Amino acid sequence: MPREAEPSLNEKQFVLQALHDSVRLDGRELEQYRPLELTFGDQYGVADVTLGKTRVLAKASAELTVPYADRPLDGIFNIATELSPMTSPAFEVNRPTETEVLISRLLEKTVRRSGALDTESLCLVAGQKCWSIRVDVHVLSHDGNLIDAACFAVVAALRHFRKPDTSMEGGVLTVYTPAEREPVPLSWLHSPFCVTWSFFGEEGDVAVLDATWMEEQVRSGSCTISLNKHGEICQIAKLGGVPVEAVSLLQCTNVALVKAKDMSSKLDRWLAEDARRRDKGGLLAELSAENDRVPDM
Amino acid sequence: MPLDTSTYGLALLRVDGRRWNELRRIHGQIRTQAAADGSSYLEMGHTKVMCVVTGPSEPGPRRGGAAGGASGGAGSGGQSKDAEVVVNIVIAGFSSVDRKRRGRGDKRTLEMQFTLSNTLAATLHTHLFPHSQINISLHVLSQDGSLLAALINAATLACVDAGIPMTDYVTACTAGSTSTYAANDEGADPLLDLNHQEEQELPGLTVATLGESDKVVALVCESRVQISRLEGMLAVGVDGCKQVREILDQVIKAQGRKMILEGTVDKGTGLNDMDLD
Amino acid sequence: MTTTERPLVLPGDPISPDLIPSSTSKPLRLGPGLRHVPPSDIVPVVAGQLITNHQKNSMWVEYNSNRYIPAPGDLIIAQILRSGPDLYFTSISPYTPPATLPHLSFESATKKTRPQLAPGALVYARVVLANKHMDPEIECVSQSTGKSDGLGELKGGMVFDVSLQFARRLLMAKSKEEGKVEVLELLGGEGLAFEIAVGRNGKVWVGGEDVKAIVVVGRTLRETDEGGLGVEAQRKLVRRLAKGMK
Numbered sequence: 001m002p003r004e005a006e007p008s009l010n011e012k013q014f015v016l017q018a019l020h021d022s023v024r025l026d027g028r029e030l031e032q033y034r035p036l037e038l039t040f041g042d043q044y045g046v047a048d049v050t051l052g053k054t055r056v057l058a059k060a061s062a063e064l065t066v067p068y069a070d071r072p073l074d075g076i077f078n079i080a081t082e083l084s085p086m087t088s089p090a091f092e093v094n095r096p097t098e099t100e101v102l103i104s105r106l107l108e109k110t111v112r113r114s115g116a117l118d119t120e121s122l123c124l125v126a127g128q129k130c131w132s133i134r135v136d137v138h139v140l141s142h143d144g145n146l147i148d149a150a151c152f153a154v155v156a157a158l159r160h161f162r163k164p165d166t167s168m169e170g171g172v173l174t175v176y177t178p179a180e181r182e183p184v185p186l187s188w189l190h191s192p193f194c195v196t197w198s199f200f201g202e203e204g205d206v207a208v209l210d211a212t213w214m215e216e217q218v219r220s221g222s223c224t225i226s227l228n229k230h231g232e233i234c235q236i237a238k239l240g241g242v243p244v245e246a247v248s249l250l251q252c253t254n255v256a257l258v259k260a261k262d263m264s265s266k267l268d269r270w271l272a273e274d275a276r277r278r279d280k281g282g283l284l285a286e287l288s289a290e291n292d293r294v295p296d297m
Numbered sequence: 298m299p300l301d302t303s304t305y306g307l308a309l310l311r312v313d314g315r316r317w318n319e320l321r322r323i324h325g326q327i328r329t330q331a332a333a334d335g336s337s338y339l340e341m342g343h344t345k346v347m348c349v350v351t352g353p354s355e356p357g358p359r360r361g362g363a364a365g366g367a368s369g370g371a372g373s374g375g376q377s378k379d380a381e382v383v384v385n386i387v388i389a390g391f392s393s394v395d396r397k398r399r400g401r402g403d404k405r406t407l408e409m410q411f412t413l414s415n416t417l418a419a420t421l422h423t424h425l426f427p428h429s430q431i432n433i434s435l436h437v438l439s440q441d442g443s444l445l446a447a448l449i450n451a452a453t454l455a456c457v458d459a460g461i462p463m464t465d466y467v468t469a470c471t472a473g474s475t476s477t478y479a480a481n482d483e484g485a486d487p488l489l490d491l492n493h494q495e496e497q498e499l500p501g502l503t504v505a506t507l508g509e510s511d512k513v514v515a516l517v518c519e520s521r522v523q524i525s526r527l528e529g530m531l532a533v534g535v536d537g538c539k540q541v542r543e544i545l546d547q548v549i550k551a552q553g554r555k556m557i558l559e560g561t562v563d564k565g566t567g568l569n570d571m572d573l574d
Numbered sequence: 575m576t577t578t579e580r581p582l583v584l585p586g587d588p589i590s591p592d593l594i595p596s597s598t599s600k601p602l603r604l605g606p607g608l609r610h611v612p613p614s615d616i617v618p619v620v621a622g623q624l625i626t627n628h629q630k631n632s633m634w635v636e637y638n639s640n641r642y643i644p645a646p647g648d649l650i651i652a653q654i655l656r657s658g659p660d661l662y663f664t665s666i667s668p669y670t671p672p673a674t675l676p677h678l679s680f681e682s683a684t685k686k687t688r689p690q691l692a693p694g695a696l697v698y699a700r701v702v703l704a705n706k707h708m709d710p711e712i713e714c715v716s717q718s719t720g721k722s723d724g725l726g727e728l729k730g731g732m733v734f735d736v737s738l739q740f741a742r743r744l745l746m747a748k749s750k751e752e753g754k755v756e757v758l759e760l761l762g763g764e765g766l767a768f769e770i771a772v773g774r775n776g777k778v779w780v781g782g783e784d785v786k787a788i789v790v791v792g793r794t795l796r797e798t799d800e801g802g803l804g805v806e807a808q809r810k811l812v813r814r815l816a817k818g819m820k
Contacts, residue, residue, distance in 0.1 A: 012694070239517065245511055246531055
């Protein structure tokens with residue numbers, strides 16, 4: 001496996017020195033995010049997130065399947081993360097690196113374990129039929145802070161996603177095509193967002209949000225906090241690294257909440273814009289109402 | 298749920314009869330394995346782990362590419378001359394109630410290996426052993442909550458036994474809260490040292506601190522909890538870590554005393570002022 | 575200016591004969607991106623601008639690529655990977671075989687007094703050997719004079735990655751007229767004090783006392799490169815960034 005190219009001593013020293021003077025290479029403030037952009041695909045459930053030069057694509061898809069034997073009342077929900085050689089030559093196909101394992105664990109804890117998606121609503125016939133929702137996360141380019149971008153992409157994709165409508169009549173399950181009935185959104189409970197702090201120096205006294213790849217290579221520790229806009233922590237992961245005062249971690253959490261609320265309102269706005277774009281002239285609502293009243297048209 | 302913790306409010310006693318700020322019994326031993334450079338055995342309540350440290354030694358053939366597969370490594374190769382801390386965790390099939398086999402590629406175990414390796418790399422003086430490797434292998438014999446905390450404590454004990462220079466003890470424990478995530482009740486008590494049942498039902502976090510300071514090395518929270526609960530939980534956790542540190546310190550000192558009395562080691566000049574009861 | 579016309583060529587395009595310099599006194603020299611197919615065809619192998627120089631009787635294709643291919647005489651910024659028995663292994667660009675830098679290829683270096691470079695240190699060096707199927711060799715001393723001529727270890731400062739074409743433009747003797755880059759002069763005009771070393775492998779080292787000045791120089795270079803800014807836009811950019819610094 002080709003090793004990731006390491007920055008030179010000069011670069012490491014300079015980045016640290018600059019951060020101690022509160023100067024970042026791209027002229028940002030220490031707690032400032034790079035511009036966050038989101039584009040939805042033509043299909044439902046495709047979200048393309050760029051954060052500076054970091055770009056992550058998430059695609060949600062649904063499939064009818066049989067529920068797990070030990071959980072007959074729950075649907076299936078999976079997040080698959082892929083770091084391909086497209087991101088960096090240091091990643092290989094089919095051999096998960098440490099980064100990939102950590103990202104997928106964090107996404108899993110943030111989105112799945114926190115119960116953002118109501119899996120019970122995915123069950124159609126207990127023990128026999130349920131929806132399997134799968135989100136594929138592809139990292140297209142890596143310039144640091146993959147976790148925050150990936151988490152945003154996953155949440156955006158799932159909230160944008162529409163699954164085919166179904167109905168149960170007399171024990172017969174019908175799945176409608178998009179032409180017959182407008183697809184329905186998932187039953188979504190809350191939107192968690194990841195905010196990653198990076199700590200620098202021997203003492204970990206410089207804390208920075210949204211580190212670039214260069215900064216990530218010289219940092220001495222990091223802490224990812226996942227929150228939703230209601231002020232609920234879904235997950236905290238400071239997996240070792242430089243020791244940080246407990247009090248400053250609490251402060252970090254409070255700043256993270258502000259950022260998470262900010263991301264939440266951004267996503268709401270983009271989703272609303274996309275809905276307006278798809279619903280040209282309000283025709284869609286009219287059409288679907290008509291179809292309901294005249295079923296055999 | 299077969300049992301629940303909702304009776305807490307009545308007697309202020311937890312399911313196993315502890316009060317909110319009580320640790321479970323911690324029993325530690327070091328130098329359990331004759332063949333290893335350092336070894337330890339630790340019980341936190343019914344969570345039982347063994348740890349074996351080998352090294353610092355020359356890195357094995359698994360270095361570089363292959364090491365990423367099954368073990369967490371920190372500070373490897375490249376420009377850095379620091380020793381690599383390689384952690385390997387084996388969770389015995391009989392350790393929990395339902396016998397579940399976890400494969401080698403289990404992501405949860407990989408994450409714990411990564412956490413341990415990075416936690417220890419922050420406190421061990423790895424720069425003293427350039428281009429070498431410290432192997433830490435942990436065996437989980439029985440699980441009853443606070444697994445990560447027990448693993449960190451056992452690894453600290455074993456590293457002390459192996460004589461690897463370190464800044465201070467890294468000690469860990471868990472803390473929880475009696476409130477559920479949805480309820481924003483102000484009366485919720487923080488809890489120290491969760492057992493398995495409490496871990497399943499209540500929000501909790503694992504915190505590891507460095508020595509007697511308030512510096513947090515690792516903080517892992519995997520459940521949904523109100524942000525206002527965090528401060529209380531963290532304070533209780535950090536306080537618990539200090540208690541754990543005292544206990545681990547006793548374990549080490551007891552072993553040292555024993556070794557001097559047995560004559561295994563000479564009573565060096567520096568040890569003259571050490572209190573041999 | 576000897577180059578009057580700069581047509582865009584694609585690989586395999588025919589080149590019209592009137593673009594080929596026809597001096598009889600000197601042999602025709604083909605630069606990068608062109609291939610001679612006997613008996614008399616000249617075919618471009620990359621996409622870019624065809625440039626002809628009638629005085630030197632030479633022609634080449636000016637193109638932008640991401641991968642640096644070492645050529646003898648190029649000035650580059652290399653990073654020390656490790657030290658061997660009598661040479662350093664250095665990296666010119668990531669994910670490529672290392673280039674070698676002999677311990678004695680420094681100014682007034684002998685077996686006993688050779689510079690000690692730690693892994694990760696940077697050197698400004700010249701490519702000596704660049705053959706196919708062989709690791710390239712670089713040096714930090716002029717073989718003929720024994721002087722360093724500004725080559726050697728780069729201490730402190732910061733390295734910024736730019737595109738290969740932009741690095742070439744910066745290195746042009748008349749970078750303002752031919753390369754259409756004026757940023758360095760403009761930054762100096764704003765009163766910023768800095769040193770600079772441009773490597774043809776797409777790396778620019780900027781040194782100086784003031785951290786903020788280095789960051790501003792780096793950002794100017796990057797934004798000029800990525801935005802493909804013209805001279806007028808460069809002026810605006812420099813003015814904006816220099817103002818933000820104060």
